[in-house]
Amino acid sequence: MVINKTDVDHQPIIDGSLEINNCDTYNYLGSIFSQSSKFNTSIKAQCHAELTHAVKFKSSIRKNSDLPFAVEMKMIKTTQKKCLKKLAQEREGMVNDSFMHALSRYDGTPCGQYVTTIGTYNPGEEKRILHNRIHRSERTKYRTYVKINPDLTLHAMNTDRAVKEHERIAVVKSHNLAMKKGRWTRRPREERLCQCGEIQDEIHIISRCTMTRK
Ligand SMILES: [Zn+2]
Structure with a gap:
């Protein structure tokens, strides 16, 4: 396998009775590299190689859901x-x-x-x-x-x-309360409000919110 090659680099190396042919991919300890040096080619080759495991995993999840x-x-x-x-x-x-x-x-x-x-x-x-x-x-x-x-x-x-x-x-x-969503948008804690006007966190919803306790 040769990265950044010319056509002549594809030719086999022959030494007496020994012939070493060019290959498109090389597996190094389970990680596949391709001679195109493109990341997506390596990923495709890796996915293809792991397909059996993926099918087995899917089957196991389905069977044991x-x-x-x-x-x-x-x-x-x-x-x-x-x-x-x-x-x-x-x-x-x-x-x-x-x-x-x-x-x-x-x-x-x-x-x-x-x-x-x-x-x-x-x-x-x-x-x-x-x-x-x-x-x-x-x-x-x-x-x-x-x-x-x-x-x-x-x-x-x-x-x-x-x-x-x-x-x-x-x-x-999982939930999407204002306290959690506000962290994603860096909104100040005191502005992470419920529709009822109070700060909306788990305790508010469980014990105080007028919207969920009608
Ligand atoms: Zn509320």
Whole structure:
């Protein structure tokens, strides 16, 4: 494979009985590079190569769409752990590989802590890290949640294996309250108002809003 080539570069290299032919793509530790040097060509080749895994994943999701959340989480963590282990094994001893470089520099970052918990898969440790992060956070969403649930106890719908996933999703939905939307647009906190005139955050909607308590 030759990038920025001329026609003559496409010719095979022949040394006695050995013949090395030109190729359009090269797979380096699972990442495909193309000799066109175009990013979208590499992405297309990568997608084509991963199609089997994508079909398998889609089939698994469809087949198990009603699995309880706790079981789904365990499946996801196990898969992530296997994937990271495989990536690290393939690159063992490589000092110039970008993935190994990233792995060696992640200590102390939220991503690094997450990767550590996957590596050991210790649900207790993962829970402790999550609790620390939420209690220390200044984000409105977390501050409000800690007021409602200071011990961060998981609701049974997230742990009970009898609760189907579609039932859990029906009651655990993302919202677009003014407090959250205002953060995106950098609107001052006191201007993130409900139609009733008060600041619209989760506590307001749950306990005070005249629009939802008629
Ligand atoms: Zn209101």
